[in-house]
Amino acid sequence: MRIDLHTHSTASDGTTPPGELMAQARAAGLDVIGLTDHDTTAAWAVAAEALPSGLALVPGAEISCVHGPIATHLLAYLFDPLEPVFAAARADLRRSRAGRGREIVDRMAADGLPISWDAVASLAAGAPVGRPHVARALVAAGVVGSVEEAFGKLLHVSSPYYVRKRDLDVLAAIELVRRAGGVTVFAHPLGRCRGHVVGDEVFAELAEAGLTGIEVDHPDHAPADRAHLRDVASSLGLVATGASDFHGSIKMTRLGDGLTAVSAYERLVDQATGGSPIVG
Numbered sequence: 001m002r003i004d005l006h007t008h009s010t011a012s013d014g015t016t017p018p019g020e021l022m023a024q025a026r027a028a029g030l031d032v033i034g035l036t037d038h039d040t041t042a043a044w045a046v047a048a049e050a051l052p053s054g055l056a057l058v059p060g061a062e063i064s065c066v067h068g069p070i071a072t073h074l075l076a077y078l079f080d081p082l083e084p085v086f087a088a089a090r091a092d093l094r095r096s097r098a099g100r101g102r103e104i105v106d107r108m109a110a111d112g113l114p115i116s117w118d119a120v121a122s123l124a125a126g127a128p129v130g131r132p133h134v135a136r137a138l139v140a141a142g143v144v145g146s147v148e149e150a151f152g153k154l155l156h157v158s159s160p161y162y163v164r165k166r167d168l169d170v171l172a173a174i175e176l177v178r179r180a181g182g183v184t185v186f187a188h189p190l191g192r193c194r195g196h197v198v199g200d201e202v203f204a205e206l207a208e209a210g211l212t213g214i215e216v217d218h219p220d221h222a223p224a225d226r227a228h229l230r231d232v233a234s235s236l237g238l239v240a241t242g243a244s245d246f247h248g249s250i251k252m253t254r255l256g257d258g259l260t261a262v263s264a265y266e267r268l269v270d271q272a273t274g275g276s277p278i279v280g
C-alpha cells in the first residue's frame, strides 16, 4: 500500500486543482491520499466527487500554529468540518492570512518591487493567501526566476518583508481538533530550512496534550532527523507518518515522496471519530 498523507491543492497554496490531484495520485500509484490544504477544507467535496476507483481519500487540513515563538504546522485528519468552534478558528486563520498577505505586498511595493495585491489575490483565486502566492506574483513580474528563489531572497523568515500571521497556539489547536473528532500529526517538525524548529521536550508536551502522531518521513527531513523522530514517536507512543507535502509545480517534490506504513495509517483511522476515509 502506498499512503501519502500530506498534499496541497489550489484550495490553498498548491498549483493542482483538487480533482486533478486525485487523478494524479492514482496515476502515481497511491492507494491513500491525505488532502491537507492550509487552514481550509474547501477542496474536500471536489476531491471526493472526483475520486478514482482504488484510491482512498483522507480529508484533512494543515493548521497554522505556533509554539511560543516557533511556527509549527499541525496536520488534522478526519475531523467534523462543521463542528463550529474549530470551523470558526479556521475562518479566523484564513482572515489573518489575507491581512498579512496585504502587508507583505505593501512593504514590497513601498520598496519599489513591481507587485500588487490584485496580482497576488488573483493567483490565490479565493484560496487562503500564502507566501507561495506572493512568490508566484514575483516570478510573473520577473523579479525572481523561481518560487524557490523568491523564498531564498525575499520571503524567508528573516527577510524585512516577512510578516507573521496570527496563528493558533498548537496546544489549543490539538484540543480543537480532538473536540471535532479528529486526530493530529505534527507536520515536518524538524524542517530546518523553514526556520527555527522546536526542541525535543516539546514532543512530550504535545503528546500529553493529545497529539496523535509525528510526521517523520518528510522531504525536508535529513536522514538523521528521521531516525531521531522515529525514536521520539516510538518512545512517546505516537504514530510515525510519512508524506510528500506535494504542492504541484512550485516545488520539486512528487506525490509519494514520503509514505506512511499501513499500521500507522490504521492507528490514525481507528482513533478518529469525526470522519472516515472516503473510498473511491
Ligand code: AMP
Pocket: 013, 038, 129, 130, 131, 132, 147, 148, 151, 152, 193, 194, 247, 250, 251
Ligand atoms: P505561509 O503559510 O504563507 O507562511 O507560507 C508557507 C508555505 O510556503 C509552506 O506551506 C510552503 O508551501 C511554502 N514554502 C516555505 N518555504 C519554502 C521554500 N523555501 N520554497 C518554496 N516554498 C516554500
Ligand code: FE
Pocket: 008, 013, 038, 130, 247
Ligand atoms: Fe504550503
Ligand code: FE
Pocket: 062, 073, 187, 188
Ligand atoms: Fe507545512
Ligand code: ZN
Pocket: 006, 008, 062, 245
Ligand atoms: Zn504542507
